[in-house]
Amino acid sequence: MNFKELELLRATAKEGIKLRLGEEPSDNFKYHVLVCGGTGCHSVGCQNTLQALQKAIDSQGLQDTVKLVVTGCMGTCEMGPVITVFPDGYYYCRVQPEDAEELVTSHLKEGKYVDRLCYHTADGTVQPRKSDMTFFKKQKRNALRNCGLINQTSIEEYIAVGGFKALAKTLQEMTPQQVVDEVKKSGLRGRGGGGFPTGLKWQFVLDQKSDQKYVVCNGDEGDPGAFMDRSVLEDDPYSVIEAMTIGGYAVGANKGYAYIRLEYPKAIDHFNKALARAREVGLLGNNILESDFSFDIEIRVGAGAFVCGEETALLASIEGRRGEPRPRPPFPAVSGLFEKPTLLNNVETYASICPIIINGGEWYATMGTEKSKGTKVFTLAGKINNTGLVEIPLGLTLREMVEDIGGGVPNGKAFKAAQTGGPSGGCIPAAYLDTPIDYENLAALGSIVGSGGMIIVDESTCMVDLAKFYLGFTQDESCGKCTPCRIGTKRMLEILERITKGLGKPEDLDLLVELANSIKASALCGLGQTAPNPILSTLRYFRDEFEAHIKDKTCPAGVCKMPRKGLKS
Amino acid sequence: MGTECTCNCNQSKLDALFAQYKGNPNGLIVVMAAIQESQGYLPKDLLVRTAEELGVPLSDVYGVATFYAAFSLRPRGRHSVNLCLGTACYVKGAPEVQSMLEKEMGIKAGNTTEDRRFSLDLVRCLGACGIAPVLTVNGEVYPRMTAEKVTEVLSKYE
Numbered sequence: 035m036n037f038k039e040l041e042l043l044r045a046t047a048k049e050g051i052k053l054r055l056g057e058e059p060s061d062n063f064k065y066h067v068l069v070c071g072g073t074g075c076h077s078v079g080c081q082n083t084l085q086a087l088q089k090a091i092d093s094q095g096l097q098d099t100v101k102l103v104v105t106g107c108m109g110t111c112e113m114g115p116v117i118t119v120f121p122d123g124y125y126y127c128r129v130q131p132e133d134a135e136e137l138v139t140s141h142l143k144e145g146k147y148v149d150r151l152c153y154h155t156a157d158g159t160v161q162p163r164k165s166d167m168t169f170f171k172k173q174k175r176n177a178l179r180n181c182g183l184i185n186q187t188s189i190e191e192y193i194a195v196g197g198f199k200a201l202a203k204t205l206q207e208m209t210p211q212q213v214v215d216e217v218k219k220s221g222l223r224g225r226g227g228g229g230f231p232t233g234l235k236w237q238f239v240l241d242q243k244s245d246q247k248y249v250v251c252n253g254d255e256g257d258p259g260a261f262m263d264r265s266v267l268e269d270d271p272y273s274v275i276e277a278m279t280i281g282g283y284a285v286g287a288n289k290g291y292a293y294i295r296l297e298y299p300k301a302i303d304h305f306n307k308a309l310a311r312a313r314e315v316g317l318l319g320n321n322i323l324e325s326d327f328s329f330d331i332e333i334r335v336g337a338g339a340f341v342c343g344e345e346t347a348l349l350a351s352i353e354g355r356r357g358e359p360r361p362r363p364p365f366p367a368v369s370g371l372f373e374k375p376t377l378l379n380n381v382e383t384y385a386s387i388c389p390i391i392i393n394g395g396e397w398y399a400t401m402g403t404e405k406s407k408g409t410k411v412f413t414l415a416g417k418i419n420n421t422g423l424v425e426i427p428l429g430l431t432l433r434e435m436v437e438d439i440g441g442g443v444p445n446g447k448a449f450k451a452a453q454t455g456g457p458s459g460g461c462i463p464a465a466y467l468d469t470p471i472d473y474e475n476l477a478a479l480g481s482i483v484g485s486g487g488m489i490i491v492d493e494s495t496c497m498v499d500l501a502k503f504y505l506g507f508t509q510d511e512s513c514g515k516c517t518p519c520r521i522g523t524k525r526m527l528e529i530l531e532r533i534t535k536g537l538g539k540p541e542d543l544d545l546l547v548e549l550a551n552s553i554k555a556s557a558l559c560g561l562g563q564t565a566p567n568p569i570l571s572t573l574r575y576f577r578d579e580f581e582a583h584i585k586d587k588t589c590p591a592g593v594c595k596m597p598r599k600g601l602k603s
Numbered sequence: 604m605g606t607e608c609t610c611n612c613n614q615s616k617l618d619a620l621f622a623q624y625k626g627n628p629n630g631l632i633v634v635m636a637a638i639q640e641s642q643g644y645l646p647k648d649l650l651v652r653t654a655e656e657l658g659v660p661l662s663d664v665y666g667v668a669t670f671y672a673a674f675s676l677r678p679r680g681r682h683s684v685n686l687c688l689g690t691a692c693y694v695k696g697a698p699e700v701q702s703m704l705e706k707e708m709g710i711k712a713g714n715t716t717e718d719r720r721f722s723l724d725l726v727r728c729l730g731a732c733g734i735a736p737v738l739t740v741n742g743e744v745y746p747r748m749t750a751e752k753v754t755e756v757l758s759k760y761e
C-alpha cells in the first residue's frame with residue numbers, strides 16, 4: 035500500500051462507519067448495533083446476547099438494514115453486557131439474550147427505545163443516550179478514542195476513523211526532530227506511572243548515535259486494579275502499532291517489542307492479529323507505505339512477575355533473563371535492550387501519540403492543568419456504582435470523578451477514600467474530594483497518579499487491613515535483589531499483621547515510619563522505593579484507626595479479627 | 604493453556620523453537636513458555652535440553668523457572684483455578700472466596716489437589732476489576748464471585 039492507496043481505502047472504509055459518526059450513510063444500514071466484547075462484558079455472556087440479537091434481527095428480516103458490530107470496552111463494565119445503538123447512541127445495559135426480541139422489535143423496527151434497559155442513575159433517572167449519561171459528560175477521550183466504537187481487530191474500521199493518518203503525515207511531511215518537537219509541545223507525560231515528559235525521552239533516544247536502536251512498549255500493567263493498558267491493547271491495537279512505528283521513525287529504530295503480560299491472553303491475540311494484518315497491507319515491515327522507512331514489531335509475553343513492569347527489569351526479561359532491575363543510569367534511552375539505545379513507553383502513552391501528531395502538540399496542551407497536560411485514563415473500581423474505564427482531562431476534581439462519573443458509592447454507604455497509584459501510591463480521604471486530579475496535587479497529598487488505577491473504598495473497609503494488603507503484595511513481588519526491599523518490607527508486614535491481630539504496641543507506629551523512610555531511601559528500584567507509600571499515606575490520614583487497633587484492640591470497620599477485650603498480648 | 608498435547612504438533616513446534624534459538628540465550632523465556640504451555644509444567648528433561656540447545660547454564664534456566672509465576676516445576680492439576688487477589692477484588696470480598704476455595708479443595712492456594720483435579724493459584728489482577736471479585740477456571744471467567752457460589756462452580760469440572 036502507498037500513501038494514495040491508504041487514502042482511497044480510508045474513503046471506502048469510512049462509508050461503512052459513517053452512521054456511527056453521526057453522518058448520513060450512503061449504504062442501506064439504518065442502524066448499527068454495537069455489542070461490547072470487552073473482558074467485563076465477555077465474562078457476563080455478551081456472546082449469548084450477540085447471538086440472540088443476530089437471531090432476532092434475522093427472524094424479523096432486518097439483516098439488510100441493521101449492522102451488528104463487536105467492539106471493545108464501552109466503559110461501564112459493571113453493567114455488562116452493554117450495547118450501543120446508532121444513530122443517536124442509545125446505550126443499553128445488562129442486555130440479556132431474552133431481551134433481544136423486544137429490543138429488535140421496539141427499537142430497530144418501531145423506532146422506540148427500550149426504557150427499562152437504559153442506564154438509570156442511582157436516584158432512578160433515565161439517561162437513554164450516551165450523550166445524556168453523566169458517566170460520559172465530563173470525559174474526554176483521546177487514548178480511548180476508538181474503544182467501544184470500532185471493531186477491535188478490523189484495520190479497515192481503524193483506518194476509517196483516521197488510523198494511520200498520523201504515520202502517513204510523519205513519513206511524508208515531518209523530520210524525526212519535528213515529530214519529537216510535536217510530542218514535546220504536547221506536554222504529554224509518561225502514563226506508565228513515572229510521569230516523565232515523553233518528548234524529552236524521545237529526544238534523548240534521538241540524540242544517541244548508534245547503529246541499532248529499539249522501541250519497546252510496556253504492556254506489563256502489573257498494578258492491581260488497573261486495566262487501561264489491557265483495554266487499549268485489546269480494543270485498539272493498531273493505535274499502539276501506529277504510534278510505536280512513529281516512535282521508531284522519530285528516534286531512528288527499525289525494530290520494536292511489545293511486552294504484554296500473560297494474564298492478558300486476549301490482548302496478546304488481538305495484538306498479534308493486528309500485527310499480521312498491518313504487515314499484510316504494508317503498514318508494517320519493509321518500506322512502510324512504500325517509503326524508505328522500515329519497522330517491525332514482535333510480541334514478548336510477560337511470564338507473571340510484577341517487577342517486570344520496571345523498565346530495566348522488563349528489558350532483562352525480553353532478553354530472556356530473570357526480570358531483575360538494575361541501577362540507573364545508564365537509562366534505557368542510552369543503553370537499553372541488548373545495550374542499545376531504547377525508547378520505552380507505556381501502552382497508554384503510545385495510544386496518545388497519534389492525535390498529537392494529527393492535531394498538533396498545542397492542541398493537546400490546551401487540555402489539563404498547567405504542569406499536567408492532556409487527558410488520563412483511570413480505571414474506577416471497588417465500592418463505586420459505575421466501575422469502568424474512564425478518560426478525563428487532568429484537573430477534574432476527585433469529587434467529579436467519584437460522584438458524577440462514578441455515580442457515587444453503592445448501598446448508601448459513605449465514601450471513605452480513593453486509593454490511587456496502586457502499591458506505589460496512597461489514599462485520598464473525603465476531606466480532599468475537591469482536589470483537582472493532576473500529578474502535582476496527588477503527590478502533595480502523599481499519593482500519585484500512577485498508572486491510573488483508582489480504587490474507591492467505603493466505610494466498611496479497614497485502612498490498616500488495606501495497607502497490609504499492599505505490603506503483602508510488594509513483599510510477594512519483591513525480586514529479592516536488594517536487602518531493604520526484601521527484608522524491610524517483610525518486617526513492616528509482620529508489624530502490620532501484629533496490629534491487625536490486636537497484638538500491636540504503641541511504639542509500632544514510630545517503628546513503621548522509621549522503616550518506611552529507610553526503605554524509601556535505600557531500595558534499588560521503584561518497587562522498593564515506593565512500597566512504604568500505602569502505609570505512610572494511611573498513617574497520615576487514618577492514624578486513629580491504627581490507634582484503635584493498638585490501644586483499644588478494636589477494628590472500627592469490623593474487618594480485622596480481634597481477640598476478646600482484656601486479653602493480654 | 605495447560606492442556607496436554609495429544610498430537611505431534613507441539614513437539615515439532617518445540618523443535619522449531621530450539622532450532623530458531625540455537626545458541627541464543629535471548630530465547631530462553633520464549634522456549635520455556637512454549638514448554639509450559641504444551642506440557643502444563645516444565646519437565647526436567649526438557650529443561651536440560653533447553654539449557655544445552657540455547658547454551659545457557661542449567662542454573663540460569665532454574666533461576667528463570669523459579670522467578671516467573673507462569674512457570675511450574677511440578678505437574679499441575681487438570682483444571683487450573685485462579686482467584687484474583689488484586690485490590691479491586693480484595694476490597695470486594697475475594698478473601699472469603701479464597702477461604703471457601705481452600706476449604707472445598709482441602710489445599711492451600713499455590714498447590715494442586717492430591718487427585719490432580721484442581722490447581723489453585725492466587726493471581727494479581729486479571730484486568731477485569733469492573734466485575735470484581737474475579738475467578739477463572741481454565742481461563743473461563745466467573746465474575747462477582749462469592750463464597751456461596753464456589754461449590755457450584757467447582758462442580759462443573761470433573
Ligand SMILES: Cc1cc2nc3c(=O)[nH]c(=O)nc-3n(C[C@H](O)[C@H](O)[C@H](O)COP(=O)(O)O)c2cc1C
Pocket residue numbers: 223224225226227228229230232252253254255256257340341342343344345346378379380381383485559560561
Ligand atoms: C515496580 C515497578 C513496576 C512498574 N510497572 C509498570 C507497568 O506495569 N507498566 C508501565 O508502563 N510502567 C511500569 N513501571 C514504570 C516503568 O518503569 C517505566 O517508567 C514506564 O514504562 C515508562 O513509560 P512512560 O514514560 O510512557 O510512562 C513500573 C515501575 C516500577 C518501579
Ligand code: SF4
Pocket residue numbers: 341358359511512513514515516517519520557558559560561562563
Ligand atoms: S527494590 Fe525490591 S524489587 Fe527493586 S531491585 Fe530491590 S528487591 Fe528487587
Ligand code: FES
Pocket residue numbers: 070071072073074075076106107108109110111112114116422423733
Ligand atoms: S467490558 Fe463492556 S463495558 Fe467494559
Ligand code: FES
Pocket residue numbers: 258259260687688689690691692693727728729730731732733735736737
Ligand atoms: S483486581 Fe481483580 S481483576 Fe483487577
